[in-house]
Amino acid sequence: MSFELSQIGLVHANGQRALRAITLSVTGGERIAIIGPSGAGKTSLLRILATSIRPSEGRVSVLQSNPWQLSGHELKRLRARIGVVHQFPPIPPRQRAITAVLAGRLGQWPWWKSALSLIYPADIAGPREQLARLDLADRLFERCDRLSGGQLQRIGVARVLYQRPDLLLADEPVSAMDPALADLTVNQLHSEAATRGVTLVASLHAVDVALRWFPRVIGLRAGEIVFDLPAVKVSDGVLRDLYASETGILPTQDNQPLTVLPAEEAAVNGLKVVVPPRVI
Amino acid sequence: MMSALPSALPPTAPLRDPAALSRAGWTLAALLVLWPLLHIAQFRPGDLFDARNLKVMGNFVGQFFPPNTSPEFLGFAFKATLETLAMATAGIALAMLLAVPLGLALSHSLSISRIGPGPGRGLGEVIRAATRFVLLVLRGIPEIVWALLLVRAFGLGPAAGVLAVAVTYGGMLGKVYSEILESGDTRPARALLESGSGRLMAFFYGLLPGSAQELASYTVYRWECAVRASVIMGFVGAGGLGQLMDQSMKMLNGGEVSSILIIFLLLVLLADAISVAIRRLLA
Numbered sequence: 001m002s003f004e005l006s007q008i009g010l011v012h013a014n015g016q017r018a019l020r021a022i023t024l025s026v027t028g029g030e031r032i033a034i035i036g037p038s039g040a041g042k043t044s045l046l047r048i049l050a051t052s053i054r055p056s057e058g059r060v061s062v063l064q065s066n067p068w069q070l071s072g073h074e075l076k077r078l079r080a081r082i083g084v085v086h087q088f089p090p091i092p093p094r095q096r097a098i099t100a101v102l103a104g105r106l107g108q109w110p111w112w113k114s115a116l117s118l119i120y121p122a123d124i125a126g127p128r129e130q131l132a133r134l135d136l137a138d139r140l141f142e143r144c145d146r147l148s149g150g151q152l153q154r155i156g157v158a159r160v161l162y163q164r165p166d167l168l169l170a171d172e173p174v175s176a177m178d179p180a181l182a183d184l185t186v187n188q189l190h191s192e193a194a195t196r197g198v199t200l201v202a203s204l205h206a207v208d209v210a211l212r213w214f215p216r217v218i219g220l221r222a223g224e225i226v227f228d229l230p231a232v233k234v235s236d237g238v239l240r241d242l243y244a245s246e247t248g249i250l251p252t253q254d255n256q257p258l259t260v261l262p263a264e265e266a267a268v269n270g271l272k273v274v275v276p277p278r279v280i
Numbered sequence: 281m282m283s284a285l286p287s288a289l290p291p292t293a294p295l296r297d298p299a300a301l302s303r304a305g306w307t308l309a310a311l312l313v314l315w316p317l318l319h320i321a322q323f324r325p326g327d328l329f330d331a332r333n334l335k336v337m338g339n340f341v342g343q344f345f346p347p348n349t350s351p352e353f354l355g356f357a358f359k360a361t362l363e364t365l366a367m368a369t370a371g372i373a374l375a376m377l378l379a380v381p382l383g384l385a386l387s388h389s390l391s392i393s394r395i396g397p398g399p400g401r402g403l404g405e406v407i408r409a410a411t412r413f414v415l416l417v418l419r420g421i422p423e424i425v426w427a428l429l430l431v432r433a434f435g436l437g438p439a440a441g442v443l444a445v446a447v448t449y450g451g452m453l454g455k456v457y458s459e460i461l462e463s464g465d466t467r468p469a470r471a472l473l474e475s476g477s478g479r480l481m482a483f484f485y486g487l488l489p490g491s492a493q494e495l496a497s498y499t500v501y502r503w504e505c506a507v508r509a510s511v512i513m514g515f516v517g518a519g520g521l522g523q524l525m526d527q528s529m530k531m532l533n534g535g536e537v538s539s540i541l542i543i544f545l546l547l548v549l550l551a552d553a554i555s556v557a558i559r560r561l562l563a
Contacts, residue, residue, distance in 0.1 A: 052474045054396040080476025090471035092489035103485045107476025114481045
């Protein structure tokens with residue numbers, strides 16, 4: 001069991017309710033996309049799984065332990081096993097890419113190794129390998145303030161790949177990338193999860209990316225789970241319901257209209273989404 | 281994406297800035313508090329331009345000219361300058377030894393127990409409150425009092441002065457360090473703490489890159505203040521420019537005083553240049 005949530009509710013300090021009665025159980029190695037309109041509670045849900053906020057109601061179990069019953073030391077070790085890709089990469093602008101990637105292992109390294117690594121990088125091959133997977137190997141010694149938003153986002157992904165966590169969480173990991181790079185990045189997150197048999201949970205604003213890559217899709221709206229379906233069963237109607245309050249257009253990575261094939265047809269040709277040819 | 285539920289928002293936002301009234305109120309309140317304070321402080325700017333006062337002040341300033349430039353005095357002054365620089369630098373170095381651990385302990389952005397909140401929150405708050413109190417005592421007592429206290433243990437000489445600067449400035453640096461660490465972008469450090477990093481490494485990898493410039497320029501500014509504080513060190517017989525100035529003042533030798541003041545100005549200029557150089561280095 002990767003994690004288990006039962007009847008989770010979250011009310012922010014200002015009294016706003018972010019999540020209501022979320023029950024979810026996920027076994028090791030699953031790959032799940034969370035979609036839903038902005039403000040639906042996607043980030044809050046991921047933050048609860050990341051043990052960075054404590055839910056107001058309900059029970060959480062992450063990697064076989066209840067984080068909020070652990071001692072400080074045990075909680076620290078649990079957190080070192082959870083990798084989080086943030087939507088806005090929390091990387092100091094003046095830091096070099098290599099240092100930002102190496103920081104993924106701070107929870108695993110003894111303090112003296114982390115300290116020595118500030119003087120001379122403790123590992124150069126490792127970060128370079130992870131950056132190469134994301135087509136950024138040439139930026140290894142570049143300062144992060146020289147990178148574009150999409151490049152910085154991939155540095156954040158590389159850090160988590162380098163961390164080699166037992167649970168991979170990603171909050172809008174490709175929001176600043178073009179469709180090709182988004183595909184490359186999601187592909188790498190998937191192959192990491194698949195080869196190491198760990199669970200991947202990603203929140204995504206782009207419905208096409210979610211349907212194309214993730215076997216299981218969870219729809220979240222106003223802090224509640226609206227549907228929890230295998231990707232092949234997600235129908236056009238279900239999606240239009242989910243985004244009913246927005247503009248009526250399904251959000252996609254490339255802003256092109258999206259056609260969702262009915263389940264039978266998708267099963268036949270193995271495709272779930274059809275993107276019409278670009279009109280220039 | 282901070283999960284603001286549409287249902288919790290008011291149906292329509294008003295067409296008037298709802299913060300305007302409270303802003304106006306606070307501005308008015310600040311003025312109402314300031315007015316009696318100026319009275320208590322007997323602030324009467326008109327006195328400055330009273331003919332008699334202008335004459336007295338002019339006479340006083342007149343004694344400062346011309347500055348004493350005799351080689352013999354400049355030799356004394358040069359030696360005293362070196363002493364002052366040595367004492368200020370030693371004092372600031374010791375102050376940093378005190379301030380860095382206290383500043384890190386006080387900073388909320390490096391608190392692990394605040395995440396969640398998790399275990400050890402109570403202990404964390406107790407440690408922070410104790411640290412805050414220690415820093416308050418260190419900087420709340422003026423350096424001259426520390427110097428008079430320490431001179432009883434170390435006798436007349438530089439040691440008491442250096443330690444007095446170290447203690448007071450350690451308190452100031454610690455407080456400001458912790459505030460600088462909280463005012464920048466704290467998300468990098470928090471993200472590291474959330475992935476199991478320790479506090480010290482979260483500081484080095486998450487906070488220091490963003491706040492190094494700020495920390496360095498405040499430390500150099502305090503060094504500049506320590507140079508001026510050598511006047512106080514002179515009072516406890518620590519030597520340096522302070523003692524020289526004390527003697528010149530007592531002998532009513534305005535020329536010597538003005539020479540020393542010019543040296544002070546040059547030292548401040550030097551501190552400024554160092555600050556700019558460090559900021560450029562870290563940029």
